Amino acid sequence: MGAITATTTEVASKIPDIVTQLPKMITGIAGAGWPTVVIASIILLSSLIGFFWLQKAKDNARHTEETQQEAKDQANNAQQASSLDQNAENAENDIDNILKGK
Amino acid sequence: MFFLALAETKNIKPPSNLLRVVSFCIIVLFFQSCGYLNSDPAKPAIDANYPTAEIHCDGKIYNGLAICLNHDEIQIQGYYNGSVRIDSDRCDIHETPSYVENGMINIKIQNPNQSCIIEVVESVQYPRDTTTVKRSLKGIIYYKKQGQNPQIFTSKIPTQSRQFYRFYSDKLSGNNVRVVWSGCGISVNEMRTPFAGRIDFALTDNKEVESIAMVSKDKQCLLEGAVVDGENIYRIVWLATFYDADFAPLAIPVVKIDDKYVRIEASPVVAVLSLGNEFKIGNKAKFKKTNGIIRAVTTSGRVVIGELVDGVVTWEQ
Numbered sequence: 001m002g003a004i005t006a007t008t009t010e011v012a013s014k015i016p017d018i019v020t021q022l023p024k025m026i027t028g029i030a031g032a033g034w035p036t037v038v039i040a041s042i043i044l045l046s047s048l049i050g051f052f053w054l055q056k057a058k059d060n061a062r063h064t065e066e067t068q069q070e071a072k073d074q075a076n077n078a079q080q081a082s083s084l085d086q087n088a089e090n091a092e093n094d095i096d097n098i099l100k101g102k
Numbered sequence: 103m104f105f106l107a108l109a110e111t112k113n114i115k116p117p118s119n120l121l122r123v124v125s126f127c128i129i130v131l132f133f134q135s136c137g138y139l140n141s142d143p144a145k146p147a148i149d150a151n152y153p154t155a156e157i158h159c160d161g162k163i164y165n166g167l168a169i170c171l172n173h174d175e176i177q178i179q180g181y182y183n184g185s186v187r188i189d190s191d192r193c194d195i196h197e198t199p200s201y202v203e204n205g206m207i208n209i210k211i212q213n214p215n216q217s218c219i220i221e222v223v224e225s226v227q228y229p230r231d232t233t234t235v236k237r238s239l240k241g242i243i244y245y246k247k248q249g250q251n252p253q254i255f256t257s258k259i260p261t262q263s264r265q266f267y268r269f270y271s272d273k274l275s276g277n278n279v280r281v282v283w284s285g286c287g288i289s290v291n292e293m294r295t296p297f298a299g300r301i302d303f304a305l306t307d308n309k310e311v312e313s314i315a316m317v318s319k320d321k322q323c324l325l326e327g328a329v330v331d332g333e334n335i336y337r338i339v340w341l342a343t344f345y346d347a348d349f350a351p352l353a354i355p356v357v358k359i360d361d362k363y364v365r366i367e368a369s370p371v372v373a374v375l376s377l378g379n380e381f382k383i384g385n386k387a388k389f390k391k392t393n394g395i396i397r398a399v400t401t402s403g404r405v406v407i408g409e410l411v412d413g414v415v416t417w418e419q
Contacts, residue, residue, distance in 0.1 A: 065235050073238050074223045078189040081221035084322050085191045088219050091285030091326040098282045
């Protein structure tokens, strides 16, 4: 809890330490030799590239499916529109004819 | 002081590399998931024959199913960017106009003296991707030619359920009237004495039941009718769709309104919320208080629309 009473000068003097330590703390490779760092970086980078490549492939597949589905929906709808339009025309004509001859 | 406290942790034994890698992956996945819209795993509305495109006409707003009497005011509300496929045989419309930034699509009727069915399929390009396939919104409009001014009714009815419908109007009553119906499998032309202005009929897909309207194979039908009382003729038009019984319409969101804001909380599957001209991603949103249309939209095309007027919302599912 000494931090609570620290002066601005004390805080400023610690900043260089943080700058050196923070990346090590984040990567967790403090004390490791360079081969470990390189191998760990390659594995991490490969995983990331693989992950995003897989996501991109999935997105592309989904977009293709969406486009196909849209075309199918539009075709179905046009067919239904035609059928309902016929239904509406018949109903309207029936009523018009009945009313004309009432 | 934050920096000092952090610096003091430099001698603490760091967590294992495995833990760090796992934490990193969780962070990556978190940001990745933030980039997606909420997905709706429910049966898509268009597959269930449940129309949900937002239709504006005659000064009213309809959720998927509309009867319009004024030929020059028929519009489809676009969400974000996208296109709308419009098909009508009798009105001779077969086109796919595009829209941007929540724009409206106008449907032009060339011949106002020709009634017609207009079916639309709206394909929305949302600003974010989804983890499931996004589906289009369907709409059905019956444009009724000028000069008849019928009473209009629209219904979305679950199939495999028998329902009784009642049309009632004081205007329809009389001591000696002729009642005529045609469409939806009904054909009636008879005198009724007296007539109370009430017409009941049942709807079912069971063809063995008598005097009912049949659900057509296309799961949508239109019924026209009239009541003739001397020189007075009152016309009625009814447009119905029959949706799959296993389809669940989207639940109505919770809306809280205070002096300044309208807060909306919808089901977790809702991808987009909107009030008036403002659209927001997610199932919870805060808008500046204003009268307007509230919308909740899911990626499977389920939509709820509400009209907010002076603190009161009238919903249409």
